[in-house]
Amino acid sequence: MTIKNLTKRYETGVGVEGLNLEIRDGEFFILLGPSGCGKSTTLLCVAGLLRPNSGEIWLGDKLVTSVERDIYVTPQKRGVAMVFQDYALYPHMTAFGNIAFPLQVSGKSKPEVETRVRKAAESLGISQLLDRKPKQLSGGQRQRVALGRAIVREPEVFLMDEPLANLDAKLRVHMRAELKNLHQKLGTTTLYVTHDQVEAMSVGDRIAIQKDGILQQVGTPEDVYDRPRNMFVGGFIGSPAMNMLEGNLVKKDGNVEVDLGISAFELPNRTKEAVKEAKRSEVVLGVRPEHTTITKHQKNAIEANVSFVELIGRELHVHLTAREEPLVAIAEPTERLEVGQQVWLAFDKSKIHIFDKETEEALI
Amino acid sequence: MTFPKPERITLYILLAFFIFTSVLPLWTCIMTSIKTAQDVIYTMPLEPPSSPTLDPMMQAFDIMKRPLLNSFAFTIFATILSCTLGSTNGYILAKIRFRGSEVVFLLLAIGIFIPYQTVLIPLVMTISKLGLYNTIQGLILTHTAYGIPICTLLFRSYYEDIPESLMRAAKTDGAGTWTTFRRIVLPLSSPMFAVAGVFQFTSIWNDFLFGLVLARGTDALPASVALANLKGTTTAFWNVQMAGAWWYALPVVIIYLILGKYLIQGYMAGAIKG
Amino acid sequence: MNLEKDDMYTLLVFLPSLMLVGYFVYASIGWNVIVSLSDWKGLSPSYNIVGLAQYVSLTHDPVFWISLQNNLLLIALFVPGSLLLGLFLAILLSARVRAESTFRTIYLLPFALSFVITASLWAWMYNPSIGVINTLFAAIGLGFLRSGWSTNSSIAIYSIILALIWQFSGYTMLVFLAGIRSIPESQIMAARVDGASGLGLYRRIIIPQLKFPAMAAFVVLMVFALKAFDFIFILTDGGPGYSTYVLPLMMYRETFSMTHFAYGAAVATLLFAVVMVVVVPYLYLSSRRTKA
Numbered sequence: 001m002t003i004k005n006l007t008k009r010y011e012t013g014v015g016v017e018g019l020n021l022e023i024r025d026g027e028f029f030i031l032l033g034p035s036g037c038g039k040s041t042t043l044l045c046v047a048g049l050l051r052p053n054s055g056e057i058w059l060g061d062k063l064v065t066s067v068e069r070d071i072y073v074t075p076q077k078r079g080v081a082m083v084f085q086d087y088a089l090y091p092h093m094t095a096f097g098n099i100a101f102p103l104q105v106s107g108k109s110k111p112e113v114e115t116r117v118r119k120a121a122e123s124l125g126i127s128q129l130l131d132r133k134p135k136q137l138s139g140g141q142r143q144r145v146a147l148g149r150a151i152v153r154e155p156e157v158f159l160m161d162e163p164l165a166n167l168d169a170k171l172r173v174h175m176r177a178e179l180k181n182l183h184q185k186l187g188t189t190t191l192y193v194t195h196d197q198v199e200a201m202s203v204g205d206r207i208a209i210q211k212d213g214i215l216q217q218v219g220t221p222e223d224v225y226d227r228p229r230n231m232f233v234g235g236f237i238g239s240p241a242m243n244m245l246e247g248n249l250v251k252k253d254g255n256v257e258v259d260l261g262i263s264a265f266e267l268p269n270r271t272k273e274a275v276k277e278a279k280r281s282e283v284v285l286g287v288r289p290e291h292t293t294i295t296k297h298q299k300n301a302i303e304a305n306v307s308f309v310e311l312i313g314r315e316l317h318v319h320l321t322a323r324e325e326p327l328v329a330i331a332e333p334t335e336r337l338e339v340g341q342q343v344w345l346a347f348d349k350s351k352i353h354i355f356d357k358e359t360e361e362a363l364i
Numbered sequence: 365m366t367f368p369k370p371e372r373i374t375l376y377i378l379l380a381f382f383i384f385t386s387v388l389p390l391w392t393c394i395m396t397s398i399k400t401a402q403d404v405i406y407t408m409p410l411e412p413p414s415s416p417t418l419d420p421m422m423q424a425f426d427i428m429k430r431p432l433l434n435s436f437a438f439t440i441f442a443t444i445l446s447c448t449l450g451s452t453n454g455y456i457l458a459k460i461r462f463r464g465s466e467v468v469f470l471l472l473a474i475g476i477f478i479p480y481q482t483v484l485i486p487l488v489m490t491i492s493k494l495g496l497y498n499t500i501q502g503l504i505l506t507h508t509a510y511g512i513p514i515c516t517l518l519f520r521s522y523y524e525d526i527p528e529s530l531m532r533a534a535k536t537d538g539a540g541t542w543t544t545f546r547r548i549v550l551p552l553s554s555p556m557f558a559v560a561g562v563f564q565f566t567s568i569w570n571d572f573l574f575g576l577v578l579a580r581g582t583d584a585l586p587a588s589v590a591l592a593n594l595k596g597t598t599t600a601f602w603n604v605q606m607a608g609a610w611w612y613a614l615p616v617v618i619i620y621l622i623l624g625k626y627l628i629q630g631y632m633a634g635a636i637k638g
Numbered sequence: 639m640n641l642e643k644d645d646m647y648t649l650l651v652f653l654p655s656l657m658l659v660g661y662f663v664y665a666s667i668g669w670n671v672i673v674s675l676s677d678w679k680g681l682s683p684s685y686n687i688v689g690l691a692q693y694v695s696l697t698h699d700p701v702f703w704i705s706l707q708n709n710l711l712l713i714a715l716f717v718p719g720s721l722l723l724g725l726f727l728a729i730l731l732s733a734r735v736r737a738e739s740t741f742r743t744i745y746l747l748p749f750a751l752s753f754v755i756t757a758s759l760w761a762w763m764y765n766p767s768i769g770v771i772n773t774l775f776a777a778i779g780l781g782f783l784r785s786g787w788s789t790n791s792s793i794a795i796y797s798i799i800l801a802l803i804w805q806f807s808g809y810t811m812l813v814f815l816a817g818i819r820s821i822p823e824s825q826i827m828a829a830r831v832d833g834a835s836g837l838g839l840y841r842r843i844i845i846p847q848l849k850f851p852a853m854a855a856f857v858v859l860m861v862f863a864l865k866a867f868d869f870i871f872i873l874t875d876g877g878p879g880y881s882t883y884v885l886p887l888m889m890y891r892e893t894f895s896m897t898h899f900a901y902g903a904a905v906a907t908l909l910f911a912v913v914m915v916v917v918v919p920y921l922y923l924s925s926r927r928t929k930a
Contacts, residue, residue: 392770595761
């Protein structure tokens, strides 16, 4: 799938602006971002349910949307299957009827419809539910019927719009695994929209992060986690969120340091080249809570006070305040810490990110 | 809302009073329609007859037989036609976004409110030119045409409540506009057909003006006009008149008692949706 | 949204309805206006345009002024009367009443009936000699309240208004009841905790929120006050004398009894204009509101 320069503007604001994406055959590709970032808009344009203001969309080698060349293929003819957030099941039909519908519309023979529907139902474990109507099914069951309706057509592309958002937490985790399984079995190219970064990281082959209609970064889960391209991506991926501290780049004794006011951080050698290019000296230092350690006073550490502590089963989330700003650190559950206690927070040097304060782009 | 004890008594007294006022006309109607002419003059209208008789009822029925049949004929046909057109129109206005659909809707909405006197003269001329004066078909055409706006409004507001995702799902599943209508939207429309159907039936059945102006002769005389004629004549005394009113009211009363909730929804649609 | 070929066929389906409504409503209105500008009198149509002559004649016609006055009386008395009675009934029923749906069904029944029926009923009730109202008053010792009702020219129009209020109060009750019921229970509870109760609760919390349903019912009633024909035709036919004439009735008589087609058309056009003045702002406002 190729998306070129896709732009869709709404009366209330921009949906998507100048989006360019290459999605590989068989990939499980995620569109991630906060609400209003343009991910659903993009999906609907790919489906053909929305017509963009400009840009082109290719499905395989077929050009399905092109504003410039005035080409537009209707959703019915695109060979895409879609799963909606509210499942969009036809309330007056049984589960069987729902799954059979796309086949019936394309004129398949009754016996063929019968076999294909049963096959799809079996692969999803809902064979015994086929006689029921949507209102007689639970959330998870309805979701599977919606999936059934999508896979029964054996389409070229799956489009999924936050399909797990309406399920309770436990079910969501379970369905995530099921979806991944399904994808491995069928190998169909999938475009998946979500606002949940945990979900994106766990099921996606590659992730495209969007904000306010603009693409921020594309990459594998490791890419976006280890090498966020800007402050937004850094702060969006990972939970608890990355700690951000403002400071200044200072040259000292041939090294470059980040002066955080209360202490200075020496930057690792590998970064010196990148930092030399820096246009400004005002920067933001980012470091993930999982890359910090609570220790005693040492170099390259920052003084902080414990404000409160959360025990999350296998880890301790320590909330601290330094320079009046909140920080989060992760520690072993066995650590003994008291509110108000003064500690030193050390950062893993190899895992620091420096962002230009103004452009918010990563320098290292 | 809870009221303290003494006020609850007043509450029920008031409610009972209004029951009395609501029912009074209907009660006197029924009583009068089973009285002989003597009884009508000499007994109180509220009292039951000393010697009840079904005579007035039979007389009235005899007079109203044909008009009642006429009314049934054009009412049923016009109801079916206007509801069918209303549902397709409502679907188009609600689900197919096109420029000017709001304007079209507004124009139709105005059609609901116009006083029919405003179009009476052209209407009479049109119907007679079409050779449909004094015919059931003429009445069917008229009632259908003037019923389209309200039916469209009813269906449109109903269809707007169908989630867009359902339409999108049908589209990606390969269904075109009319396949979607036939297989998804229509099956979901039965409640609204009930509402529109009941509302249209009572409106058309209750109509008087069009009948008066377009169908005076016996061929297509509606029951409403026949009843009015009954009042005008000196030969039909009060008991026959009341019996006639009773026959004419019967279908609507039955519908009201059995399918009343649909009728109420129809009345509300105008109020809430505006 | 751009149109697809599929949608083009769709509009074809729309066309017959649009044509029917376009012709029977809008073209007819236009035609009527043209007739009102002509001098058509008698059975054969004549389309000599005489400008506003018919309208000018109207202003000199005492029947016109009586009709207009009666319509205004209807607006002034029937509309508020129905609204108030309906509101009152709705408030009564909103107090958890046993057998509420039975009460509701009975109160609303008159509204479902045809005007021909209700006019016949009231004609019988209003009969001065043996009608139920006068005989009832006599029987309970209120004989002095007896009157000619709809046969008495000075109070006939009020008798009509009373009967119409009777018929419409079920409808306004319905509208207000729905409005009251749509106020979230949590608001009522919050108000009661804040100290409001009984009348105060109604006055300050509930009634102010009934603005929208009231407006909708108001428009319906207003339009009816202007176009009421069936009921008055049957009950009094404008009489005694001309005391209960209203504009729609005048239009009918002029056109169909006296064949003054152009003159009748002028009345009809005026009627249309007045109704539009009431309806169009309301439709415009409410479509704005649903868009917002």
